[in-house]
Amino acid sequence: MQLNEWYFEYEIQKNRPGLLGDISSLIGMLGINIMTINGVDTMKRGMLLGCERDDQANRLASILQTMDNITVVKFRKPTLRDLLAVRHGRYIQRDEDDKKTFRFVRDELGILVDFMAELFKQPGHKLIGIRGMPRVGKTESIVASSVCANKKWLFVSSTLIKQTLRNQLIKDEYSSDNVFIIDGILSHRKANEQHWQLVREIMALPSVKVIEHPDIFVRQTEYKIDDFDYIIELRNDDNEIIKYEMNDQMDLNNNPFKQFDF
Template sequence: MSDGKEWYLEYEIHKNRPGLLGEVSSLLGALGINILTINGVDHERRGLLVSSQDDQQMDQVLATIKKMETIHLTKFRQPTLGDRLAVRHGRYIERDTGDRNTFLFSRDEIGLLVDFMAELFKMPDHPLLGIRGLPRVGKSESIIAASVSANKRWQFVSSTLLKQTVRTRLSEDERSRDHIFVIDGAVSQRIGSESHWELIRELMRLPVTKVIEHPDTFVRGTEFSMDIFDYIIELRSHREEEILNGASPAASDFSWPDFNS
């Protein structure tokens, strides 16, 4: 094992009592484990990001925790992006049980969503994201905030955020791979010209990060399918809000202009 290897530990609290967290922290410290971050990730669960120097240290930790009656170890692995965000925000990102590439957020989780997209924007393989949601729920604002957090510039190819935007060409400066290209699928389908779609097709071929709002509407009647998306994000005002047939119902029904994985 290499020096300073990071691990994610999560335990469920069977019998909560004062000083329990201190006991776990003291145990890790005594065994030479460095605690990087710790936070509650559920009502009765706590997650920790730790670093260790060798296998023996972690073997000792696991053996000792298994003997503790007050807690039960539920996860032990090298940290995933979801683990890091869960510890940072105190909650896990919810996934669609029917489609593991679809991630669910409500408006009170905007901070978690922004951090999640920012991490995706930093990926070197330039993922393609689709984001669903009703108008004015915060899709475009989240994309902009995530771009800023990832130290990227954003470029609207089609949008109604401030004014109706339908681009047909981009300058050389605007074609940087450090840009996040944002396409509103409903706008492009409604009023996009052939030259606008030629630009979209060109961008789809390029190794650049793209975010498409209303992805289901975007692919309708085109050569594209939902299979092209690496991640789908659904953003709701509240958990009970319905997104019909996997698409934002407002994509064809709301009044224009209107603003806003």
């Protein structure tokens, strides 16, 4: 029988010996399986639970509310952030004002790869933008996520090894199972109309598209930042500012994007 998943997170108010054992025993007495457990903060723990019936979870939630030593923070069907939090022991940073923007630093590349891989596994159209300075690990993370998701990745424009700028794909490459990677800066600088026609064809596919430097990409196209399903920001550290030093009046082959030729 397939179990219904629930995510339970609680904050410890009084950390006495045997507290976790008491909670685990209660969950077991109600016939609920603990599938995963992990600390998600200094005084918080998260659990992924498996229930045969949702009324078991509802009964557990009502009992937990009466316990003095803990405060129930979350009790719900798990979101992707919940699954990754209990898997990695920390929550992904999310912009408070823009809920589709997620922030990572270079030390969290493992979590970033796991996060994107889960997004790649979801069927249908998905437009993902990723911001970051040169050599922070953007393209490598996209490729690694594609491997984890068992997806084939295709560079439409890229500077990972050498400058790649494609004007056409072969028939088999139009598969909706592929992950299409576009470097917004390279396409903005170097592309001709054939390349942009290809980009429009790819954007119409029910597949995953990952745009590096989405803010530059939208300058050249009819797309807007609001069209993106997710925006990922990757920094070397929390204090780094992602900045594009450019002057639109200057020759695009010279100074504006010179720092991004890597």
